[in-house]
Amino acid sequence: MDNADAIRTVENFLLAFTSILYEALPYIILGAVIAGILEELLPQRFITRFLPRSRTLSILIGALLGLVFPMCECGIIPVMRRLLRKGLPLSCCVAYLLAGPIINVIVLLSTFVAFSGMKNVPDAAGVSYQMGSWWMTGMRAGLGFVVSVVTAHIVEWQYRKHGTRLLKPLAIPSELPSLEEKENGREEKRSAWQRLSNISDTALHDFIDITVFLILGALLAAVTGMLLNEKQLAELSSSHAALSIGLMMLLAIVLCLCSEADAFVAASFSTVRPAAKLAFLVLGPMLDLKLYMMYTRVFRPRLIYTIFLSVIVQVFVLTYITHILWEQYAPLLFAPPAAASQSSSTAP
Amino acid sequence: MPHDHSHDDRNAYYLNQLFTIAVCGALGGVTVMLWYSDKLRFLVVERFWLPTLIGGITLLALVLIRAIAVWRSVDESLHAGHTHDHDHDHCDHSHEQCDHDHAHDHVHVHDHPHGHSHGSGADHGHEHGWAPWRYVVLLVPVVLYFLNLPNEGFSAAYGDRLKDVQLDVTGLRQDKGDSPAFDIGFAELQQASVSPEQRDFYEGKVVSLIGKYSDVSDKRFTLVRFKMACCARDAVPLNAVIMVDPKSDQNVDRDKYRDKWVEVRGQVHFFPKPGSSEYITALILYATKDKPIDKFVAILPRPPTNEFLN
Numbered sequence: 159m160d161n162a163d164a165i166r167t168v169e170n171f172l173l174a175f176t177s178i179l180y181e182a183l184p185y186i187i188l189g190a191v192i193a194g195i196l197e198e199l200l201p202q203r204f205i206t207r208f209l210p211r212s213r214t215l216s217i218l219i220g221a222l223l224g225l226v227f228p229m230c231e232c233g234i235i236p237v238m239r240r241l242l243r244k245g246l247p248l249s250c251c252v253a254y255l256l257a258g259p260i261i262n263v264i265v266l267l268s269t270f271v272a273f274s275g276m277k278n279v280p281d282a283a284g285v286s287y288q289m290g291s292w293w294m295t296g297m298r299a300g301l302g303f304v305v306s307v308v309t310a311h312i313v314e315w316q317y318r319k320h321g322t323r324l325l326k327p328l329a330i331p332s333e334l335p336s337l338e339e340k341e342n343g344r345e346e347k348r349s350a351w352q353r354l355s356n357i358s359d360t361a362l363h364d365f366i367d368i369t370v371f372l373i374l375g376a377l378l379a380a381v382t383g384m385l386l387n388e389k390q391l392a393e394l395s396s397s398h399a400a401l402s403i404g405l406m407m408l409l410a411i412v413l414c415l416c417s418e419a420d421a422f423v424a425a426s427f428s429t430v431r432p433a434a435k436l437a438f439l440v441l442g443p444m445l446d447l448k449l450y451m452m453y454t455r456v457f458r459p460r461l462i463y464t465i466f467l468s469v470i471v472q473v474f475v476l477t478y479i480t481h482i483l484w485e486q487y488a489p490l491l492f493a494p495p496a497a498a499s500q501s502s503s504t505a506p
Numbered sequence: 507m508p509h510d511h512s513h514d515d516r517n518a519y520y521l522n523q524l525f526t527i528a529v530c531g532a533l534g535g536v537t538v539m540l541w542y543s544d545k546l547r548f549l550v551v552e553r554f555w556l557p558t559l560i561g562g563i564t565l566l567a568l569v570l571i572r573a574i575a576v577w578r579s580v581d582e583s584l585h586a587g588h589t590h591d592h593d594h595d596h597c598d599h600s601h602e603q604c605d606h607d608h609a610h611d612h613v614h615v616h617d618h619p620h621g622h623s624h625g626s627g628a629d630h631g632h633e634h635g636w637a638p639w640r641y642v643v644l645l646v647p648v649v650l651y652f653l654n655l656p657n658e659g660f661s662a663a664y665g666d667r668l669k670d671v672q673l674d675v676t677g678l679r680q681d682k683g684d685s686p687a688f689d690i691g692f693a694e695l696q697q698a699s700v701s702p703e704q705r706d707f708y709e710g711k712v713v714s715l716i717g718k719y720s721d722v723s724d725k726r727f728t729l730v731r732f733k734m735a736c737c738a739r740d741a742v743p744l745n746a747v748i749m750v751d752p753k754s755d756q757n758v759d760r761d762k763y764r765d766k767w768v769e770v771r772g773q774v775h776f777f778p779k780p781g782s783s784e785y786i787t788a789l790i791l792y793a794t795k796d797k798p799i800d801k802f803v804a805i806l807p808r809p810p811t812n813e814f815l816n
Contacts, residue, residue, distance in 0.1 A: 166661040166765075173656040177549040177738035179647055183537060184554070184561030191564060272735075355575035358568045362526050365565070369533075370640045373647070383739065419736030426742045428700065429784065 167384065175380035178448070179373060181416055185233035186368055193236040194361030196244060198353050203245035203331075213249060217310040220253035221261065221303055228262035231255075231417055231443045232372060232452065236364040239456045242329045249314035252465065253306050259417040259443035260302035269439065270295045272421035287488035289432040294421075294439070301440045301476050309468040316464055324461040326454075328367075367455055375448025379414035382447070386412060399481045402434040403474060410442035417443035433481030441473045523576045529644045531569040536651040537562030548659055550737045551816050659813035662720035662730040662765055665743030668786060669722055673777045675752050678790060687714040687771055692731045693815050695774070696744045699785040705776045714771045715746055715789065716810060721764055724757040725750045729770055729789075734814040741814060747788040748772060748803075756793035758803075767806040 209216040229237060238251045259265065273291040289297065313324075322330045348356070386409070406427075415423055420442045424435040445466055453462050540546050541559040550558065650656075663669075688711040690698075695713060698704035717729035726749045732741035748770050750756055772789030779786050791802040 163663070166663065169656055169658070170660050170664045172650060173548060173660060174739045176647060176650060176656055180537070180540065180546065180549045180558060181554060181737035181739075184557040187561040187564050191568070268735075351575075354571055358571040358575065361568050362530050362572055365530065365568075366526060366640060366644065370643045373643050377646075379739070413739070415740050416736050419740040422735035423740050423742060429782065 178376040182232040185230045189233035189236040190361040190365035193240040193364045194357035196240040197360045217253045220250035221257040221306045223254045224258035224262035231259035249310040252313045253310035256444045257306035265417045269421040272425040305472045329456045371451035375451035378447045382412040403437045406434040406438040410438045414446040414448045433477045437477040532648045534565030662718035665730040666720040666728045668745045699787045708774045719763040751792045767809045769804045
């Protein structure tokens with residue numbers, strides 16, 4: 159590699175790094191401001207009043223919260239940390255954290271658009287039936303929901319066992335005055351300026367706390383992205399289903415793409431099997447290098463590894479089952495009547 | 507809760523606040539400047555420009571509020587005629603739980619220096635410890651901005667996925683020599699390679715494409731363009747092979763075009779990709795002595811307004 163090549167490599171790396179950073183930055187700022195407002199204005203344990211008594215039901219609600227409060231996977235972290243401090247159960251927060259970046263209108267719409275017009279691809283065995291927009295969007299949302307709900311239940315079980323030892327001090331529910339105490343007038347009165355000042359304090363604190371790890375994660379993602387040729391990796395995985403799913407999951411972890419954009423990248427891997435693309439799309443918003451760095455500001459390692467293990471195992475198993483079912487039934491359901499081997503038929 | 511309001515803690519608190527204000531202000535300013543100087547186009551797609559600007563302005567507003575609050579807290583602290591230079595070790599519980607007088611007046615709820623996590627009613631979940639390494643990390647994007655980096659899109663070689671692909675050129679024939687260039691974009695032509703009907707339609711048509719030159723050999727180069735969905739990191743490279751007619755004695759002046767933005771006019775041909783079901787889009791240049799390569803390949807005086815395709 160000559161000097162010019164080395165300079166170009168560094169420039170490419172810096173471009174990849176800064177683009178990850180500035181794409182996420184507005185959402186981190188938004189998340190930090192919401193966190194500041196929540197911390198200052200939301201009475202302690204206010205949300206818990208509205209949650210159903212059944213933990214399973216509240217987890218299900220948490221997993222669908224993204225439909226009402228759409229947040230990307232970066233912006234969701236400071237908000238979730240403050241919600242935890244306000245007494246929202248950890249399992250509900252985890253359900254929202256994992257499912258929120260998938261089950262929201264923006265991401266579902268972008269997935270739909272990315273996979274519209276997807277073509278079936280001829281391969282050695284005949285035709286590889288690709289998933290069209292309805293299938294891919296539905297499967298992504300469905301699997302994202304299942305994985306997040308199951309993981310939230312595992313986290314709930316862990317929480318009952320280990321309690322707040324699973325959390326970093328900043329995420330542990332605080333001893334702030336409860337709603338009842340506020341209503342009884344026991345809380346100190348603060349002026350509008352004091353409230354604004356406190357909101358700015360919390361927001362900047364959270365912004366710095368999370369952005370530091372976003373930058374480190376973006377650097378890591380840019381480095382690994384430069385070392386990998388994702389196209390080659392995708393092509394390598396086109397032959398064996400399990401390998402294909404595993405490699406696409408690895409790719410999701412190292413690429414650190416925004417959930418709004420990852421569907422377009424997945425769709426560009428035209429020869430990769432649909433179940434592997436699905437694994438890429440379900441795992442990416444739940445687990446990647448920059449998210450790992452940011453999770454360290456909320457969870458202790460035990461909880462991080464529990465979540466990661468649960469998510470990885472589930473995504474692999476569920477997408478492999480999807481692969482088996484899809485390969486078996488897609489030709490029966492979607493084969494064109496006359497020419498089943500027609501190479502360019504549009505995906506279902 | 508025992509906590510110590512010593513001078514060291516107070517200094518650490520103010521140092522932390524000052525660095526927070528300075529670094530967040532710098533980051534907010536850089537974000538706004540990236541928008542102002544139109545450099546965001548290298549990083550994110552257009553729909554992210556406004557949110558990024560609003561994010562930068564919000565950050566600056568937060569910094570302004572924080573700066574005034576810190577300024578006032580110093581002022582109030584001095585006017586209140588006391589400092590927090592005392593130790594609460596005598597009382598291992600929070601202020602709210604005390605039923606005795608602490609013999610001083612906290613004139614404000616939060617704008618005061620505590621070098622610790624509060625654990626009392628004014629707890630905003632902060633760690634006020636002094637951690638300078640975090641500010642060093644946060645300054646990385648600021649430093650990059652002042653170094654004017656990054657200042658262009660990805661290099662062509664980074665996106666050249668066809669450099670080493672061997673193509674079978676037997677059967678190439680010039681169909682429609684000098685017909686006017688067909689109007690089609692890079693992405694559309696790339697998409698056309700997927701469908702047999704589209705391949706049949708475009709085969710032999712003369713088209714004009716703009717992209718970055720990636721060097722391969724005297725007879726061949728790759729035209730590279732990136733298609734961005736959200737940010738540069740997710741940009742997908744689009745490639746078209748540009749090949750001089752194998753029978754031609756003309757060669758590409760590699761040094762002349764290296765890493766330049768060029769517009770190429772040539773005949774479309776789709777090659778099956780070896781070992782794959784995909785097709786590769788190629789433009790064939792039927793260059794002769796009378797019509798040399800520079801008649802087909804023109805260097806653009808400046809890069810296109812948006813290097814990335816959306």
